[in-house]
């Protein structure tokens with residue numbers, strides 16, 4: 001099928017590349033010319049395991065091309081994916097300017113029946129809004145259908161999540177559109193494309209849920225909000241553990257053995273961040289408020305998460321007393337491992353607070369080498385973990401990068417001036433560190 005993907009951000013690029021790999025002719029467009037030029041040269045702007053290789057191969061085979069002319073791309077395609085951003089406004093309400101602009105452009109460029117598909121996380125009701133804008137801007141009265149088809153990709157695992165999803169949600173009130181969508185995703189639903197054969201992640205068949213567009217839009221928000229709730233809940237229990245002398249690792253293990261609860265997404269820590277959970281939980285709470293059904297649980301989930309970051313600072317004060325003039329080595333900046341994304345990263349809040357209290361903060365992250373926008377420029381980047389920890393009074397692990405578990409802690413003990421470790425992810429070997437002589441503080445552990 002001829003597909004065009006508007007927006008080559010995270011979702012758009014992964015979607016475009018993966019659709020090409022399962023056999024479609026894909027044209028990806030973006031208004032950012034520099035990005036398109038770089039993609040045309042086979043350079044992948046984000047790091048995702050396997051993505052660059054797939055990008056190159058599908059470009060070479062002519063299944064994947066990049067361009068800047070959205071109108072032309074719409075004209076040439078049967079299916080149009082809208083993958084543009086909806087960043088939050090200060091109120092928490094998502095900014096729909098980019099979506100509206102694209103809908104107007106699509107309206108003006110329609111030249112036959114097309115399916116317009118929303119892949120980005122968009123506020124509830126956006127499918128209907130897009131339909132209205134397209135209709136208002138149509139030059140002729142061609143037929144078209146709008147489908148809500150949320151993505152569930154995790155950063156760092158996006159290619160696998162795209163090829164081996166746990167479900168495909170199709171939000172459409174129209175049978176013809178649903179049939180075409182099932183054809184589009186056929187190879188993924190049946191798991192019979194080349195990349196899947198022989199891959200251990202391959203599924204038997206991927207479940208497809210067909211529903212109305214509003215329910216589909218809510219499935220995406222409610223899924224992210226539920227996952228964020230799970231983590232905030234576990235973090236709250238971890239805080240109780242600290243008060244009563246229980247161990248969160250055993251508690252979550254014991255809870256997770258109940259199949260209704262399950263063992264995944266139960267890791268206590270410094271809290272959730274990234275480009276999705278914070279934005280989506282706020283947006284759902286905003287919608288709930290707007291429609292007269294305030295979301296008390298979601299508001300508490302956000303509040304618990306905000307407080308959780310400051311628990312690290314409290315723990316540092318408990319260990320060091322006055323923070324002024326203390327040297328703190330922070331390991332990890334990205335919001336989670338295997339990504340360079342620092343959006344809403346808990347590390348930034350914690351480091352800024354340490355600096356505000358007068359500490360000297362040295363930071364090391366295996367991939368983040370530049371200051372995230374809101375990080376206080378007083379933080380100093382170190383070339384490696386050992387340099388970050390030289391003469392430090394305290395080590396704080398914020399992101400569970402694998403290389404941190406392989407550090408030589410005997411060496412670290414000799415180079416640090418204090419022997420204090422706060423493990424914000426319960427990632428290090430507490431017993432081994434205590435044996436070496438460190439004062440180890442985890443989260444509820």
Ligand code: UGA
Nearest residue numbers: 151152153154155265266267269271272273274276335336
């Ligand atoms: C999340 C969802 O997991 C995806 O399903 C969804 O498609 C995506 O948002 C999106 O809406 O685009 P992502 O933001 O990439 O994916 O990151 P996750 O791996 O889900 O982690 C989110 C945050 O939760 C991270 O800060 C992570 O450190 C934290 N986390 C996760 C915990 O603190 N504990 C856990 O047990 C798991």
